Amino acid sequence: MSVRCATGQHDRHDVYAAQCxxxxxxxxLANKWAALAIGALEEGPRRFGELQRRLEGVSPKVLTQTLRRLEEAGFVDRVIYPAVPLHVEYSxxxxxxxxxxxxxxxxxxxxxxxxxIARARPA
Structure with missing residues (x-):
């Protein structure tokens, strides 16, 4: 069931509504690691280690959390290939x-x- 955020006379989603x-x-999507992970995956499927190397500075914990959230939201697919060791790809x-x-x-x-942007910032 989809939750709608009614605004005025229209029943539609409204990102400005508090409960939307x-x-x-x-x-x-506004999270930097999510935006960067999606960008890295534009280049094709990648394994976890490849993503971590591409997203310089991300910790394994944060990358794992980010990929899980993206997967739960339907943006990323995770495929486990039965091998030793396990081969997991994200796309x-x-x-x-x-x-x-x-x-x-x-x-x-x-x-x-x-x-x-850097010039506009106060010194």
Missing amino acids: PCRGVLDL LTELGAGVAEPLAGLRGWVEEHMDE
């Missing part, structure tokens, strides 16, 4: 691929404007 479940998704779902494009735009914008 959209806020949880926005919180997840974007269709939903994850859909959100990857706007997140790539945001990451690109930040990289392009970082010097301006």
Whole structure:
């Protein structure tokens, strides 16, 4: 069952409404590690160690939590291959691929404007 956040006369989701479940998704996607993990997975399926090396500075604990949250939200798929040792791969779902494009735009914008942002900060 989908929870709707009624606004005015329309029954639709409204991220500005206090109880809207959209806020949880926005919180997840606005997290830097989630945005970076989705970006790394745009390049194709990756194993945990590959993701950790690509996302320089992320701890194993935080990466595990991030991937679990992305999987629970339907953005990431985790496949376990029975081998010794176990081989686990992460990839974007269709939903994850859909959100990857706007997140790539945001990451690109930040990289392009970082010097301006740094200059705008008080010394």
